[in-house]
Amino acid sequence: MITSFTLASLPVTRWQNGAGETREIVRVAAADAPFLWRASIATLQADGPFSRFDGVDRVIVLLEGAPLWLRGGNIEHRLEPGVPWAFAGEWPLASEGIVAPGMDFNIMTQRHLASAQVDIATTAQRPEAEGVACVLKGRWQMAGADHHAGGGIWWQEESPGDLVPLTADASLILTTIRRVSGR
Template sequence: MRHLTPADYTEMPWANGKGVTVEMLRIIEDGALTVRLSRASVVESGEFSMFPGIERNLTVVTGPGFDLRGEGFHLRANPLTPVAFAGDVAVSAEAVTAPSDDFNVMTARHLPRPEVSVLSGATTLPQGGTLALFALGPGSVNGLLIDQYHLILTESSAETEGTMIAVRLWPGAIV
């Protein structure tokens, strides 16, 4: 089990210059991105950066949320409701009425899609694949006390307490 805290994360500007991403985890294989977990703030309407060959999943963790609009689709990014979309499609955030922070999962398209869910209270997650658990407040994973925005990575089952986002990736996704 790996325990990452905000001190382990890296801040980087968006490609469009309109914000900052806090990158928690990046896995590169054969020179290509396979997994990225990050957090960002959406403070105004505008275009998202494109990531060809990448599947994206976004969960608003604070704020009222916003609309995601691209060619042929419209999604509402409501608080604590994961939404998925392709990274190689032009997408804009619209109807931004107040700042919202979001948790992002990016995975290479040729790999199995992650399962993303929001947990609350006491939860038991069975073993299977790699689990990434992102705490939205104080909580615990397998008895380890964690604080808001801590990230736990494990290949085993997990007993969780508190509100967190659970991402189940394929086995061995995070070495």
């Protein structure tokens, strides 16, 4: 299954903690958890706590907006645009330094069921059998169609084939999902 999306096509829902909103790209079901893996784009409007997700590994990529801080406990990380950062969903993080609205890409995996590898691609790619590709800049040819910033594809059980940059400035968030053996 290969599914295309655009930011405008994604339904808007409130965050688990009520402090913001998200646009879910995909939520893959799991028998013994709320999801196996989930990808979304969130709107950042004000500083505040992140929702806690026990047993979940997360990767965040700032899509739009100025750099900001993610802090909590002994953690202090500067989130820069276009740079993936992985963290545990249990970490008590809050964002600090949001000066204007922005957006981020999030991928979450149930730690005991799957993992996610997130890379920024600028050259042609041939991904594995499960994942998400979200255009950061420029245009990309993916699954037989052109995709622009804020759009992309997600897939399961088959590779979408070659992902090809069509402009010199093209960059892409490429997320590869790997399931834990036997899941």
